[in-house]
Amino acid sequence: QKEVEQDPGPLSVPEGAIVSLNCTYSNSAFQYFMWYRQYSRKGPELLMYTYSSGNKEDGRFTAQVDKSSKYISLFIRDSQPSDSATYLCAMKLIGDKIIFGKGTRLHILP
Amino acid sequence: NAGVTQTPKFRVLKTGQSMTLLCAQDMNHEYMYWYRQDPGMGLRLIHYSVGEGTTAKGEVPDGYNVSRLKKQNFLLGLESAAPSQTSVYFCASSPDGGGVTQYFGPGTRLTVL
Numbered sequence: 181q182k183e184v185e186q187d188p189g190p191l192s193v194p195e196g197a198i199v200s201l202n203c204t205y206s207n208s209a210f211q212y213f214m215w216y217r218q219y220s221r222k223g224p225e226l227l228m229y230t231y232s233s234g235n236k237e238d239g240r241f242t243a244q245v246d247k248s249s250k251y252i253s254l255f256i257r258d259s260q261p262s263d264s265a266t267y268l269c270a271m272k273l274i275g276d277k278i279i280f281g282k283g284t285r286l287h288i289l290p
Numbered sequence: 291n292a293g294v295t296q297t298p299k300f301r302v303l304k305t306g307q308s309m310t311l312l313c314a315q316d317m318n319h320e321y322m323y324w325y326r327q328d329p330g331m332g333l334r335l336i337h338y339s340v341g342e343g344t345t346a347k348g349e350v351p352d353g354y355n356v357s358r359l360k361k362q363n364f365l366l367g368l369e370s371a372a373p374s375q376t377s378v379y380f381c382a383s384s385p386d387g388g389g390v391t392q393y394f395g396p397g398t399r400l401t402v403l
């Protein structure tokens with residue numbers, strides 16, 4: 181079982197819809213959970229991160245961590261065509277390297 | 291603030307040739323990283339540095355060497371390029387030792403024929 185699993189997509193949704201992106205993981209010791217956004221032919225950029233469990237909200241974006249299910253989610257409200265990108269989840273232990281998911285390609289249809 | 295810059299943006303090599311990729315950051319970050327990104331494989335850490343003069347191996351270090359002679363620069367070298375090293379290479383820097391917040395460069399697309 182891979183440490184971090186992420187559906188590659190592509191995921192196509194109409195503009196204005198709520199988007200749900202998810203990752204599962206196997207290592208229950210992960211403490212930090214990150215979401216990076218990567219536009220085509222660009223480097224990844226950090227959207228948000230959470231420490232341990234719970235929710236975090238930043239504008240239209242909400243990150244959720246469910247440690248009991250080893251499952252993290254990123255929700256995008258009122259999705260826009262500019263949200264079209266690949267979204268990478270990432271996780272790490274304290275003092276260890278980041279493990280990235282393979283990314284989910286998201287297309288927001290105008 | 292340019293952030294993290296990478297040179298060159300594109301490069302085509304023949305098998306056995308050598309090259310150096312340059313990463314520069316102007317944010318005074320201590321920590322710097324080199325990743326490769328391949329289709330279906332995600333981002334994989336090649337080498338990293340926790341400060342000037344230090345380097346350490348990541349997940350896939352074979353065939354690569356690095357140097358961090360100046361705090362703002364992190365060089366990735368390929369001594370004898372192989373087709374398996376065809377990839378997109380990203381450099382990143384981080385202000386924190388945990389490496390949670392990483393700032394990535396725009397990438398270098400390398401093709402080895």
